[in-house]
Amino acid sequence: MAAKKKKITGDKKRKLLLVLRILLLTAALLYLFFFFYNNYFVENKAKLYFSSVDANYLKVEERVLDEKGDLYLQLFKELKAGPTEKELVRTIPEESKLLDYQIEGNNLKLNFSLELRNNHWGGSTGELMTIYSIVNTYTSLDEVESVKILLEGEEVETLVGHLDLSQPLMYNQKLTVSN
Template sequence: MRKIISLILLILVGIGVYYIWLNFFADDSIKLYFATKDGMGLQVEKRKVKGDKKWEAVRELIAGPTKPGLFPTIPPEVELLNIRVKNGLCVVNFNEKLITNHWGGSTGEILTVYSIVNTLCQFPDVERVQILVEGRKVQTLAGHLNLEESFEANEELVK
């Protein structure tokens, strides 16, 4: 009986140590990709988040950069509706303001799409990202990129 109690206590202590490590010592920082000052690429800004990291990462993208010299890639009125991952594909769904409030231009559209894609592809379970608007695939945000397909990260845009 003592061996069983000792084993249970050992397991509980192990679970407690693991919980403490996860909450206090694990790296909870994420990379967010924002537009550079010249508007020709993306640059990383790291932030610490709590909760669902994918959800919070996209919400932080919408909130915009805090680092001087970086610029937002998503209009601040945009709302994240949902996000899910299955078999390496992350499907991220926004409200219509992703299109109606987008500032346009080919470079602007590319930076918006790849700021979302690169940010989400940092997570081990995400290989590709599909962007939806109001639950539907859309042809484009601003007339330049075909959003009916999913995207892989593009590190060539990162300065």
């Protein structure tokens, strides 16, 4: 026995087309809503990395940044200001300055004043927390893969004698803990 093919009448075709049009219109409206929401209503949040009190790890603290200001300078300003959470501590000496920066491909060169070294509290752990606080913060940006640290425009082998800064550094997940 052959299966009978069911014909769709003109009235049913119109109803089916109407339902399809409504679904397409709904999908288009939802797409536009999410597009505008993500581009115009989501705050410009940045991830900053600060040291735990015991200096065993870095933890993220989110900050809202001014969309009109220079992102790289704002990130350093916020790092220098220190954390707002009690269980975290600052990683950057207050007197330090970010003199300028250059982006070459996915590598970011950050040029700091000598105060980053001269006013640093020292120690291998302190140096590790300072450097990776900077590196992890900047590499959390989509466009930055690695960070090269300079002091007064000069390449340096180390900040205070413990961590090799002769090469660009990448994000260090081993030092971070999730919130």
